[in-house]
Amino acid sequence: MRAIQITEFGGPEVLVPTELPDPVPGEGEVLLEVSRAGINYADTHNAENSYLAPASLPLVPGNEVVGTTPDGRRLVSMLNAGGYAERAAAPLAMSFEVPDGVDDLTALGLVVQGTTAWLLLRTAAHLEPGESVLVHAAAGGVGTLAVQLAKAMGAGRVIASASTQDKRDLALSLGADAAIDPAEEDLVGAIRAANGGKRVDVVLEMTGGRVTDQSIAALAPLGRLAFFGMASREQPKPVKLPSLLSHSTTVSGLWLPHAFGKPGLMQRAVDELMAAALEGSLKVVGGGEYALADARTAHEDLRARRTVGKLLLDPTR
Structure with a gap:
């Protein structure tokens, strides 16, 4: 072969x-x-x-x-x-x-990137209705699905982060309420401005380096950052536990293979995603x-x- x-x-x-x-x-x-x-x-x-x-x-x-x-x-x-x-x-x-009616693109988009977005929101960040969500790399495979899923799960405001205007426009077309450039020197300020002057409740982050650092700094009290990659190949600064305590924030990680260790979790995610794709409410x-x-x-x-x-x-x- x-x-x-x-x-x-x-x-x-x-x-x-x-x-x-x-x-x-x-x-x-x-x-x-x-x-x-x-x-x-x-x-x-x-x-x-x-x-x-x-x-x-x-x-x-x-x-x-x-x-x-x-x-x-x-x-x-x-x-x-x-x-x-x-x-x-x-x-x-x-x-x-x-299922019949699901093409190759949709099936492949959902099995890894779709389940990753679903697990980030459901199990890592524990998104609650009405909360604000920042999705980094929002034009990517996980990001495009996370934007749509966050809205479907009741997020009050979804902010997309992407490196070009075309990518930001794509995220907005998928339902994001605002879009920012992660290269902004004052990224914390840009995040807060996109969220009506408020800190953000949930961040999905896979860039690393300063983007991770400033995203943690932009979290609201009881906010959560779910880390699932390091595309920049730059290490973020070490997270200091007293800082998490003083701001009541959470930083979690997600690596998809671990989800297979919890019986039924991946099947539940795939079933929900496939059903949403078939009814037209989720697009790869x-x-x-x-x-x-x-x-x-x-x-x-x-x-x-x-x-x-x-x-x-x-x-x-």
Whole structure:
């Protein structure tokens, strides 16, 4: 089969098209003929071995695929690796049936980025109706869905943060009430101004560095920041517990694989998201398709922040 293989860690240049034997499913796995693979920002960390879970070589990257089983079932699956290929061995415990009427883009957009947005709001930030929410990287795969979900969950005001005017306009079109540039020198002031002069109740943050630091500083009393990535690859300042105490604020983290350890949680998230997509109240924003041979270009575009929404890899090209 055709696949992308990494034999040394590094940047986008290490993603090399190659021919490999078909994967052999083990116990509890099923072979999928991949129609599309999802591309996530975490894949860029895997390529350089800077992700939370250490990788080993050789590596076929890619942690999500949608495809068909030998008996004709259509599944969307999360993988430990192996998604950038024509075929993948998918763990049944991390696979979900794709309802009729849900296309590949929507299925892939919901299984990782949609569930991440849902879990951030439901379990990490514990969003309450009427609260204000700041979504960083609001034009990205998680961000575009988080903006819509926050509104659907009753947020009083949703503020989007994105690096260009086009991206901010996209977030506004998805229901955000205001949009700001995270590069503002006084980001705390920009956040408060977008929230009617008030501090913000909930922040979803995946940038790192000064954006994290100033977002924590912008939290209202009893506010919560949910941290789920570090796209800038810059460490935030250490959080001092007495500061959290004096401001009654919470900083939490979310790594999606941990959700599989709580029985039924991922299935509940997927069911709710698929139902919302089918009824038309939740839209996955497509960010473009890349041929398998162009995986390197996809990673270059991601790292340069040239993309929006959900990116797909087409293994047939």
